[in-house]
Amino acid sequence: MDETSGSAGILWTFSAYMAAVFFLAWLSGRASNKEGFVSEYFLGSRGFGVWALALTFAATSASGGSFMGFPARIYTHGWVVGFWIAGYMTVPLVAMALIGKRLNQVARRANALTVPEVMRERFNNKGVGIVGTLLIVIFLFAYLLAQFKAGSKIMSTLLGDVPVFKAAVRWADGAFDSIPLLGQAEADYALCLLIFGIAVVAYVSYGGFRAVVWTDVMQGIVMAFGVLLLLVLALYQVGGLKKATQALAEMTPPVPLTAVLEVEAESNESLNIEKGTWIEQKTAEGEKILYRMKGRAVIEAGEKESKQVELIRITTAAEIEKIQGAPVSNLVKIREVESTPYASGAGEKGVYLRAPGPDLKKAAGFLAIGMAFSFFILWPFGGVGQPSNQVRMMIFDHTKVLRRAMVTVTFYFGFIYVSLVLIFVCARVLMPGMEIDPDRVMPEFSTFTTAAAGVPWLAGLVVAAPFAAVMSSVDSFLLVISSSIVRDIYQRNINPQASDKTLQRMSWAVTGGVGMLAVVAALNPPVYLQDLIISASEGLAASFMMPMILALYWQRMTGAGAIAGMLGGAGMHVVLNVIGWMETHEFTVFEPLGVMPLFWDVIAATVLTVGVSLMCAPPKRALVAKFFAKREAV
Amino acid sequence: MSEDWRVPSEEEDPLLRSSRREMKVALVFWLVFALWVIGSGKWLAYQKPAEGEAMNLIMGMPSWVFWVVMLPWAVASLFTFWFALRFMKDHDLLGEEGDKIEGGEE
Numbered sequence: 001m002d003e004t005s006g007s008a009g010i011l012w013t014f015s016a017y018m019a020a021v022f023f024l025a026w027l028s029g030r031a032s033n034k035e036g037f038v039s040e041y042f043l044g045s046r047g048f049g050v051w052a053l054a055l056t057f058a059a060t061s062a063s064g065g066s067f068m069g070f071p072a073r074i075y076t077h078g079w080v081v082g083f084w085i086a087g088y089m090t091v092p093l094v095a096m097a098l099i100g101k102r103l104n105q106v107a108r109r110a111n112a113l114t115v116p117e118v119m120r121e122r123f124n125n126k127g128v129g130i131v132g133t134l135l136i137v138i139f140l141f142a143y144l145l146a147q148f149k150a151g152s153k154i155m156s157t158l159l160g161d162v163p164v165f166k167a168a169v170r171w172a173d174g175a176f177d178s179i180p181l182l183g184q185a186e187a188d189y190a191l192c193l194l195i196f197g198i199a200v201v202a203y204v205s206y207g208g209f210r211a212v213v214w215t216d217v218m219q220g221i222v223m224a225f226g227v228l229l230l231l232v233l234a235l236y237q238v239g240g241l242k243k244a245t246q247a248l249a250e251m252t253p254p255v256p257l258t259a260v261l262e263v264e265a266e267s268n269e270s271l272n273i274e275k276g277t278w279i280e281q282k283t284a285e286g287e288k289i290l291y292r293m294k295g296r297a298v299i300e301a302g303e304k305e306s307k308q309v310e311l312i313r314i315t316t317a318a319e320i321e322k323i324q325g326a327p328v329s330n331l332v333k334i335r336e337v338e339s340t341p342y343a344s345g346a347g348e349k350g351v352y353l354r355a356p357g358p359d360l361k362k363a364a365g366f367l368a369i370g371m372a373f374s375f376f377i378l379w380p381f382g383g384v385g386q387p388s389n390q391v392r393m394m395i396f397d398h399t400k401v402l403r404r405a406m407v408t409v410t411f412y413f414g415f416i417y418v419s420l421v422l423i424f425v426c427a428r429v430l431m432p433g434m435e436i437d438p439d440r441v442m443p444e445f446s447t448f449t450t451a452a453a454g455v456p457w458l459a460g461l462v463v464a465a466p467f468a469a470v471m472s473s474v475d476s477f478l479l480v481i482s483s484s485i486v487r488d489i490y491q492r493n494i495n496p497q498a499s500d501k502t503l504q505r506m507s508w509a510v511t512g513g514v515g516m517l518a519v520v521a522a523l524n525p526p527v528y529l530q531d532l533i534i535s536a537s538e539g540l541a542a543s544f545m546m547p548m549i550l551a552l553y554w555q556r557m558t559g560a561g562a563i564a565g566m567l568g569g570a571g572m573h574v575v576l577n578v579i580g581w582m583e584t585h586e587f588t589v590f591e592p593l594g595v596m597p598l599f600w601d602v603i604a605a606t607v608l609t610v611g612v613s614l615m616c617a618p619p620k621r622a623l624v625a626k627f628f629a630k631r632e633a634v
Numbered sequence: 635m636s637e638d639w640r641v642p643s644e645e646e647d648p649l650l651r652s653s654r655r656e657m658k659v660a661l662v663f664w665l666v667f668a669l670w671v672i673g674s675g676k677w678l679a680y681q682k683p684a685e686g687e688a689m690n691l692i693m694g695m696p697s698w699v700f701w702v703v704m705l706p707w708a709v710a711s712l713f714t715f716w717f718a719l720r721f722m723k724d725h726d727l728l729g730e731e732g733d734k735i736e737g738g739e740e
Contacts, residue, residue, distance in 0.1 A: 086703050
């Protein structure tokens, strides 16, 4: 199959996927319960079944990080990433069983549709709702922005070689030039961001929660299918897992370096060397050295050398033998200026097979035992604290649905995460040199394996998996933010008498407005975006985990305790970030005793929730009875 | 201090009581698996094979990955199935819709 038919296949597969998303959103709009707009729009009238609950929970949890950052980590650090993700084995039980049933009951007794509303009604305290809403909007917006960026990056990778897309990018390059903000971003990225943003905002605004859940179900299936396909292709092409591990045992990390590219004589034309180009050099003894460009280099006409550029030097003999340098290798010579070998694992065979794993910056390696423990806490308990997960515990009407969904999610997470580890261990062997841009390893490996199998059109289906993961998270976050603003700020505090029609218009406007704001912000995202995602996710867990658990199970808790706990968890998180920044002048979080910040955030939130509650007068009997007593005793 | 605000345990909602019981079991379960995974990981995952020896493999993966990640993951999944299908108590949630509470804010 030639390249044109391959890219046409990708375009068709991708278009079919997007059409299915819109079809489901339209169907969900038709199936909506027409009574009570707000309840339907923000919670789908609370009557979802096992598959809907399981897949919306799983798909929302698996964001762009699961399909971009996680594969990048496996590729860069090896088998130890299996240890890093091991905490996921307890996620279905902890994140769903710990609060699922009880949160659903409390939300129903409170007639609450959002997480801040549950907290507000549980304590009959406006302040709790307002603080909860503000924390959600601040932390989730940072998360949302990062997911918009990830979605656009995947889309541009996926469609990069499609002729129609290339033509559209050429058009956009000229058309966007004079538009503020749009003109500053790269045309392909800006175009994808607009398409992605408008698509998500349109179906979330139109279909509300029901559309989000139904599309999540489809996206969850696409993710599982993509992973299955990639697993089969990877294991087949590498010759089995044993071969992959044995090959990995011989590998040593590459050496990142800066260098100047030189030519022997000036030329009348400039010489462009693109990102990803392999350059082969020979030592005086005739030994082959292999480099890969991390960015683009230009040797201008009339010049004999480029500016300093970043490259990696491959150090594994098998990889050097496998790769053929580009024709440009004969024209340029590489003069290394400065190399920065891995702080841990440089030149060490077997380092990809064991803990702590190689690491470019950390001398202790990728995963010291303290960090392994931290992540074993973070995955399940961080999941408990995410408002987008909490709201999913409010959408079933019988605990049978929750129980069966837990079984489904257990299968699903086990399959997805274990398979991804196996796939990208194989990718490390089959596709060397991706350290130049590890976040692109998933789409690149999808293209690589499907092309090698002679079915390049299937890449569209495989790459749709991370795209679906991003989309299923974005739609959920978007709705959590807009529901918080419309329900908790506007309807509960500003205009309690608002009609359904007004609330409908308001919901559309806010969902569209927040989505477009995220698109604009993502046009020029902050430098430390990846760090911001992790920090925002931990900030949400810090703010909502312990206050929510205690609100559900502790009768003596008060509204003031809830506010103190939420602000205390968030405050401790911000303080640890600020200390980290002051120490390193980079986005580094301070980790007392080598344990991740969430642990300390949760302790702060717990101490403040309990301490302040005990200092206040006890709650009123009627309020406690409403949420803790048998129905007939209320 | 007067405890008249408290709902005595015999008047507590059955769903609350079963949720609390399930929460305790889930937390113990998490602790057991944390001890297994982190304990065995500290012992096995950081070991370098002796000079000239290849790392032991099980099912194509380093043996420590099998004992520290794959086996506990399989057992944790089985436990979750038991917990969800046998241990958790069922409750119908449809009758839980509440009414507005009388009186002002707390």
